[in-house]
Amino acid sequence: MNARQLMIIQLVNERGSISVGELAKITEVSEVTVRQDLNMLEKASYLKRIHGAAVSTESDDVQARMHARFPLKQDLAEYAASFVKEGESVFIEGGSTNALLARFLSNNKDITIVTVSHYIASLLKESQCEIIVLGGLYQKSSESVVGPLTRSCIQQVHFQKAFIGIDGWHPDTGFTGKNMLRCDIVNAVMDKGVETFALTDSSKFGHIHPYPISHSHHFSHVITDSGLSTEYQEILEQRDTRVHIVPDRPLKAG
Template sequence: MNNRRREILKIVSQNSRISVNQLAEKFKVSTVTIRQDLDYLEGEGFLKRIHGGVASLDSDDISSRLADNYESKLKIARKASSFVETGETILIEGGSTNTILAKEVSKKEGITIITPNIFIARECRKSKNNNVILLGGIYQKESESLIGSLAKLCIDNVNYKKVFLGVDGFTPENGFTSKDMMRAELATYIAHKSEKVFILTDSSKFGKSELTKLFDIKDIHYVITDEGIPHDDRDYLRKKGVKVIIA
């Protein structure tokens, strides 16, 4: 994704909708070029075209978050996808990097993808060779996630060996943390049932401590991130037995 397309995502997320002419004027390019950009971004599931312009998907500012550190997130997602094998059942929880992972996994065959996230389920819609299981629960509009006791009940009735989770922060003092208490509760529940737990996060989340604690570090097997992870955090995780992989 080039810089102009990343900037378009940010603008759309901030303005909800904007016209082709406005974008062409802002970037000093032709309307034909802007339409090509919008066709690409819509095809990737980042926004939706409307008559004469474009609108955001209004999914927890997903367009903006996908645009932030996109290249790093893409590398992380592709590295994570390399751990997924034909015939496996995996669970992808939520978050911008996991959204890109869903796209990458959808290119494979014979995979069953379980998710509590409607946005991620939509990202898998183009895949003809994989199955998607959308968990039930209380609909959280901002994140398009399904949460609560019904979601836990669904988790109890499915089996998976690998789970891919996102986080909002990490410090050695507080561990992995989240901004959302309800999603954090479900993510922790999901992690406890899996044989292998992967954390996918770009390095901007390290050094931050958010509202609520997630799973214990002992429950995590892999952290896939970029080279910007602080050395102290990387060494701390490795001493705790976590495999830190730089994408």
């Protein structure tokens, strides 16, 4: 995959949909070349084609989502890693930013990572840290486990902090998710009463999805980027959630 195709994936995921003509202008190639790129990317399940445009697949595939806004997600993950102390056990749920967080923590042999994500476990197979992979019903699309067995496992293990990926937040609904079974697992983690972090880029805010998260327990922290509106930040902090804004990378000269 070349740099232009990575840029197309990023644009489609950021905007939800974008026309072939606009992609051609941004990438400075012909519409014919863009269509060829879109055909290849659709076959690889990175996006979907519609007449004259490309749209996001809303995919749970972690590797595909990793390409969208990668430098930003890397910065969020690195910032989140600074909250983890020597000797701690931490729960890392799933998703692309959490996978990058796990990678940042992976070479610390004094940290234990508890996860439902087989993708994260596979990513860390050469790591120095201890990894506890919970059991349950395997969801192929997200490479995570869910269901009653996973809930039972969560009740049997202990950790000091939990890092959760979210799909949406709105003042009227709070945090929400797209997958009922994954939201159920997140709520089981929240019920343990540990320090919790919603780790996500700002594009998720303002969106409502079907399944509620954390109605009984609020998130201790939100780690996100400067795209979060001041209004939303104030509402979250009024609800006793501390908001951490990770600064943008400085622009390189020249």
